[in-house]
Amino acid sequence: MKAIVEKWNSISLVKRILCGLVIGAILGFVAKEATVIGLLGELFVGALKAVAPILVFFLVMGALAQHKDGQKSNMGTVIGLYLIATFSAGLVAVIASFIFPVTVNLGAAAAADGASAPGGIGEVLKTLLLNVVSNPVGSIVDANYIGILAWAVVFGLALRKSSDKTKSLLSDISDAVTQAVRWVISFAPFGIMGLMYNSVSTSGASIFSDYGKLLALLLGCMVFVALVINPLIVFLNIKQNPYPLVFKCLKDSGITAFCTRSSAANIPVNMELCKNLGLNEDNYSVSIPLGATINMGGAAVTISVLSLAAVHTLGIKVDIPTALILSLLSAVSACGASGVAGGSLLLIPLACSLFGISNDIAMQMVGVGFIIGVIQDSCETGLNSSTDALLTATAEFKQWKKEGRKLPI
Template sequence: MNSSRLYSLFFHGSLVKRISVGLVLGLLVALIAPTLQQSLGFNIAEKVGFLGKVFVRSLRAVAPILVFLLVISAIANKQIGTKSNMKSIIVLYLLGTFLAALTAVLASFALPTKIALVTQADSLSPPSEVTEVLSTLVMNMVDNPVTALFNANFIGILAWAIGLGLVLRHSSETTKNVMNDFSEGVSKIVHFIISLAPIGVFGLVAETLADQGLGALLDYAQLLVVLIGSMLFTAFVINPILVYWKIRRNPFPLIWTCVRESGLTAFFTRSSAANIPVNMELAKRLNLDEETYSVSIPLGATINMAGAAITITVLTLSAVYTLGVNVSVPTAILLSVVSSICACGASGVAGGSLLLIPLACSLFGISNDIAAQVIGVGFIIGVLQDSAETALNSSTDVVFTAAVCMAEENQKA
C-alpha cells in the first residue's frame, strides 16, 4: 500500500471506515511489535501509543470549554416561551439506567459467576454510602466555575453555563452573537480533532494490546460474557424499546447510527467526558435541536450510566456468589436501584464505575477490604469491560436525545 493510498484511508471518506483502518493497523502493529523489538531495541506498539494519548487528551481538553460555550450560546439565543425537552430526556436517562441494572441482575441470576478475589487496588478511596455520592453531585453543582472548567466537572460547568445563559438572554444581540461565534469557533476545533480519530484509535489499540494483551482475560471469560452480554442486550433490546415508545417507528436505524459513530470512538477513548465532542458532532449531523443537545449530551455523560450500572451490579453479585451469600428478589431489586443511583455518581473517566462497587457490596454486608479486591478484578478485565461500558453509556446519550427530539418533531407534524 503506497503512502498516498494510506493517507486517503486515514483522512478522507467515512469516519467509521477510517477508524476501522486505524483499528486494523493498530492490531497489526501490536502483533509484530514483539518480533521487531529485538532488532529495534524498543517496543514500537508502546511508542505509537503516544498518538492515542494525544488524541484522548485533546478531546478531554476541548470538551469542558465546548460544553460551557455551547450551553451559554444555546440558552442565550433561545426564544423565550419555546418548549424544553429536557424533562423527557432525563426520564429516559434514569429509566434506561435502572432497566440496565435490572437486566444485569437477571443475567447474573441466569449465569451465576464466581471470581478469584485478588488484592489489587491500594490507593482507592471509595465513598462509604449513597448519600455521599448524592452530596458530591450537589457540591459539584456549586463548584467555582474556573475550578469546574479546570477539573472537567461537567455538573458544575452545566450549572454555571445555564445560569449565565439565562442571564444573557436579556443581553444585547451583539453579546449573543459574540457567544455564538465563540461556540462556533470551538466547534470547528472539535471537528478537526475528531478527524484525527483514526490515528488516535491506531495508537490506543496498539498500546493496549502490547501492554495487557487478551490472554489475561481468559480466566474471567464467564464474567465478561455476563457483563458484555448485559450491555449488548441493553443496547439492542432495552434501548430500542424505549426509543420506539417515544418515536413509534423502527428504532434500529437510529440505534445503529449512534452505536457505530459514537459507541465506536467511546470504546477506544474509554471516557464519556472525552466522547462529548464526538456526540455533539453526531447530534449536529442528525439535525437535532441544538438548544436541547447542548445541555442533554454533557448531562448524559454524568448521569446516563447504563453501562456503569451493569458493571456495579454484575461485579457485586459475583462477589456475593463467591462468598456464598443468598440473594432474595427484593434485595436484587434494591440492588438495581442502588446501582442506578451509584452509576449516576460514576466519574466520566476510565474505571470510574469501579469505585462505586463498595456501596453496592455494603447491601450484603461485604466489607470494603473484599470490595476493594473486586475492584481489582474490575481493573484486570477493564480492557474490555470499561471500553464496552463507555460505548454503551456514551452512545445512549445521543440515542435518547435523538428519540425525544424526533418525538417532538412528530408531534409538530
Template sequence: MKQQSSFLARLANGSLVLQILFGIIAGISLASFSAEAAKQVAFLGSLFVGALKAIAPILVFILVASSIANQKKNTQTNMRPIVVLYLLGTFAAALIAVIISMMFPTNLVLVAGVDGSTPPQGIGEVINTLIFKVVDNPVNALMTGNYIGILTWGVGLGLALHHASDSTKQVFADVSHGISKMVHFVIRLAPIGIFGLVAATFAETGFSALAGYAQLLAVLLGAMAILALIINPLIVYVKIRRNPYPLVLRCLRESGMTAFFTRSSAANIPVNMALCEKMNLHKDTYSVSIPLGATINMGGAAITITVLTLAAAHTLGIQVDLLTALLLSVVAAISACGASGVAGGSLLLIPLACSLFGISNDVAMQVVAVGFIIGVIQDAAETALNSSTDVIFTAAACEAAENKAKLG
C-alpha cells in the first residue's frame, strides 16, 4: 500500500512537461493504431478544457479583487510597462507578417464561404463591442467568460474593499488561495486531457486537408516562429539587459505547450497564473496582467490577419505598396487587440483588413473559410504564441522593476 502511495506521490510531483510529452506521444500512437478508439477518449480533452474554462473566470475575478484589496500603499504593479510591451509586441507581429508575406507571396485556392458568420464592419464596431463588454453584468461576464468585464468588476470591487476591515480582506485572500489550489489540481490533469485532445485531433483530421495549404501554413508558422524566437527575445533583452532565452524558452515550454493543445487563451489563464506564481512574480502584477494579456496581447492574431489578408490581395493580383502595408500593420494590430470581443476571434477580423484593398466581403469570407480549414494548426500556434508571451512580458517587466529598485 505504501509503495502504491509513493508511486502516486512521485507521479503527482513529477515533471509536468515530460508527462504532457508522454500524453502527446500516447495520443498520436492511439490515433495511428485505431481512429475509433481515439475518438472514444476525446471526452478526456473536452473535460480538461471545460474544467480550465470553468475555473478561469472566477479565478481572475477573485484574484484581482483580492490583490487590489490587500495591496499595500505605494506598491508598484508595473502595469504601464507591461501594456506598452503588449502593444509593441502586437504591432511588431503585424510588421513581421507583412515582411514575410512579401518575401513569400501565397496564392489561395478560395473555397465556399462561412455560413452564419458576420464579420465586424469596421474598427469602430470592434471598439464598440469591447466598450460594452466593460459594462457587462458581472454575473453574465462570469458565465460567458468576458474577461474585460471580469477585470473591470474585479478591479472595482478590489478598490471598494481596499479600506475594508482586515478580516474582510483576509476572507478574500483565503478564497483566492483556495481557488489557486483547485487550479493546481486541474493543471496536474493536463497530461490526461492533452492525451484526449491529441488523439481526437489526429483521428478526426489526420491533417490530410492541410496538405494543399502547406505554403500558407509555412508563412504563418514562420512568422510566428520569428516573433517567438527572435523579436520577443529582442524586446525582452532591451527590457532586462540579460540573455532572454532561458525566460522565453521556459514560458514557451510550460505555457505555450498547454495552450497549443487547448487552443484557448481563456483556458490557459490558470496555467499562466500558476507559472507566474512558480516564478515568484509580483502577485499584484500578474493577477491583472495575465487576464489582460489574454484580451489585448494578440501577436499571433495580428500575424494571422495580416498573412491571410495579403495572401488574398496577392491571389487577386492587387499590388500592395509600402505605405498601405504599414497601414495594414496598424489595422491588424488594433483589430487583434479587439479579437476577443468578436465571436470567431481573429479569423472574422480578416474581412475588416481586406476592406483596405477593396476586396469584397464575399471573397473575404472565402479567405475566412480557408482559415478555418487550417485552423487545427493555425489556431493552436496562434494561441501558444499569444499565451506564452503574456508571461514573458509580465516577467520581463517585473524583473526590470526589481533591477531598477536595486540600482535606485
C-alpha cells in the first residue's frame, strides 16, 4: 500500500486532476445513479472552504506581524495591476458585446429563487464597508473575506511590536494550517472527479450546448483576457516573453479553480504556486487573499456581457460614453463580488440599472446566468484565480528585473 501511495504522489498533481476530470465526465454519462461519487466533490470543496478562512487570517496576520520597518513591499504594484486587469477585462467584454451583439429569450429563463440584488453602487459600497467592520470571529465563520482581510491587517499591524516568541507562534500556526491545506489538496483528483460527475450527471450533454451564443461570447472574452490582455500586462512590466508564466499559472491554478468554482477555495493552490515560483512569502501571503477579493476580471466580463445581452434583447441604444461607464461600473462591481461560486451574478441588476432596465428583467438575466453557470462560472473562476498568481508574480519579477536577478521562467 505504501508503494502505491508513493507511486501515486510521484505523478504530477495536474496530471492526476486531468485524469479525475476525464473519469468524472465518463462516470457522469454511464453511472448517473452513483451519487456517492458526487459526494467526493462536495467533501473536497467543503474541506477547502472550511480551512481557507483560517488560512487567510493567520497568513496575512503573521506576514504583517513579521514585517520590519524599512523592509521592501510590492503591494502597491500588485493592487495597481489588479485594478488595471479587472478594468481591462470589463472593457474587453463591452467592446466584444458591441461587435458580436447577442440576444436571449428572457421568457425561458426563471428568475433566481430567493435572490436579492443590490439596489445601486451606493448599496454595494455600504455592504463592503459593513463587511470590513464585521465581527472577526463571525467573518471567519461566515467566510466574509473582506472582514477577514481587514481584521487580519489590524491584528497584524498591532502585533508588529510583539515579542519574538509571539511572532514565532504565529508563524508556527500559519505553517500548521498550510500543512493541513496541503493534505486536503492531495485529495484534489478525487474531489474534482466528483465535481465533474455532479455536473455531467445532472445536466448531461446540454451543459455544452444550451445558450451557445451567449456562452461562446463569454468564454471568448475570457480567453482573450487570459491569452492577450494578461500577457500584455505582464510583458509591459517584465519586458520578456510572458507566456511561460501565463501558461504555468493557468495550468497550476486555473485548472483547480475551474473545478472548485471558488476563488476563495483556490487560495491554498495559489499560495503553493507562488512558493514554487520562489516568491517572497511576506508579499504573496497578503496579495493572494487580497486578489481573491478584488481581482475579478472574469466577474467583470460576466457582468458586462450579460448586462449588454439584456440591452440588445430589449433594443436599447447605448452610446460610447455609457459603454465606458459600464466598463468602470463592472470593474467596481466585480471587486465586490463574492469569492464563491456564482458570486458575480447578483451584481448584474446593478449594471442593468445603468440603462433603466427593470429589476424583473435583470433578475431573469441572473436566471440565465445560473443556467449557463456550470461552464461560465468555472471559466470565470479559473481566470480570476490564475490572474491572482500571475499578477503577484509579475509585481515581484518586475522588482527582480530592476535588481538584475534572473527570472525562473
